[in-house]
Amino acid sequence: MQNYSGNIEFFTRKLAGELHSEELQSFAEWLAASPENAAEFAEFESIWNGVDSIKHVTRFDTEVAWYRLQKEISEQKTVKKSFRPLLAAAAIIGVLCMSWFSYKLFFTKSAELITVTTAMHNTTDVVLPDSSMVSLYQNSSVSYQPTFETERRIQLQGNAFFDVTHNPQKPFVVEINQVRVQVLGTSFYISHDTISGLISIIVKTGKVAVFTYGKADTAYVTAGERVDVLQAKKLTKSVNTQVNYMSWKTKVFDFKDVPLKTIVAEINAAYFTNIQIQGDELKNCKIHVSFQNKTIDEILEILQVTLDITIHKSTDVIVISGNGC
Template sequence: MEPEHKDKTLIRKYLNQNCSPEEMKEVKRLMLVPGTQQIFDELLSENWTGLEAEENTDQPHLQEKLQQFYRNLEGEEARRSHQKGEEESTVRVIKQRTYLRYAAVMAVIFLGLGTYGILQYKKTPVAEQIAMREVLNPRGQRSRIVLPDSSAVYLGAGSRITFPEQFEANSREIALEGEAFFEVTKDPKKPFIVHTGKVQTRVLGTSFKIDAFKNRPLTIAVATGKVRVDEYLNETSKSLAILTPGQKVTYDQGMIKTANTEIDEINGWKAARLVFHNESLKEIATELERWYNVEISFDNKGKAKEKISVVLQADVPLNKIMKILAATGHFKYHITSRNVSIN
């Protein structure tokens, strides 16, 4: 039997109220991912006894429905006890516990479910549910995406964005893994929120760039307008920075660093202009690996640690960009297919 997918395992833990605070955050992130609803439906259908989703979410009404559900379970188990032999008593006990546990889960879903819209999963007709879109760029590919509000996203290589086909009435929320430049249509009544792990970037109408790759520091740089950056942890929020044009914040394992940056450098990224300030050749190589879908290795490990400053135009053939980098970093290189060796 194949092991259960980690997302399904996590949602199962949520339905059984066994999630840690960090896992709760991951569940909320999954809400923005297409296909999550199907996982919920599958898990909510296990050992199902026919309780239907309720349009009436009044608390007394739901309490009455749940009490009726419990009575039905007890009646069903009583009928089974007359029909089954003594040898099946253990099976009945297991099933009864399963039903009661599921009823407890439904109680959480129906009565406690202000939590991040799970109620909407079960009470909204399928035709009214908002469809989600996901755009994933492989390494070596970039794209421009127009969102439902006409905002533009320049999505980098090896990056992913998830967003609804139609934004909600009072907010515009998307999720990002990787890097992207945003040109957000101004709408004071609907804040634009970018989810990157436990950090949220909130704007009303502005342009900015986010670098949010896994296992790397998170960086947000602003070209126009104003941006607010918050951390959400254990259901509480903490302000990390308020950024204006020419400012950026870096967040790395709880450490926060703000600095000034050139607006032309932020905007230039859209046109494949990469600016490196006193960065190691290894860090620059990692960036180029993603942009060109290649593997870059160093024969001399010490060379990889050397730091340089350089401006590269990453929309030209790889051999041209390597000539510029080699002249700046004083090294030789060899390109074979999709592999580059530096010595």
């Protein structure tokens, strides 16, 4: 597995949305490998999100420096103009490096953020200082101050459901990969696909405001709606049709005319099982079925009766086979 610890250039490319699919996959594996990896990148991301004014000044200084250098070039004819992008990139990366190491040196110990992390195949509920509740999905983390004296600001990595205590005087802000979600008191779900970079916010109750980095794009989302954003760019709002988005927490499923392959995928995500289907015809069988707080064995029994299928269980996998619909 590739080690990205301390790789500031790679972190910068990730936050700028410049990684290709193979790099995103490799980076996602590194993030999931340990809480320390996720925490290291989260620290750098917070620096990146906070240096907008620094980067602006850097661009200005780079232009001045380039103007002076260009003047010398015209006199000495020794340097080519093609170095200009490299100088600008070097200046920005230099500022990020200084910010990164300054943060590590001066703020890591004093910030005293509380961070809760879930491992693979684990979920947990976190009660925040204002009594708001965060339900973390597997391979996720949430960081926050021990008290919310001046603000209610949360840093999220991964997927989580938020049930926020109402407080008009202190907006509740969740930051995730250059996307900001701000509410006063509501409930909503955030998911982040680290491979594609897609972030989705689904509102269960109330209303939320969603901003991309620098407020380049803004969307106001109400109950029953969702907004999707890819690589922290344009926000796309729509009616939410993902009925079972909270099934991993509630263990309540409602499927209406849904292919068996979709049902199995959602069950695997909620119960951390490895159920596989043999045969394309069986995979595409559409059925109506609901489950409420059932065990995985009870769910399999219901599917077996509904579709007349055969189920074979082993240590690592559950195989469903049959003739189809």
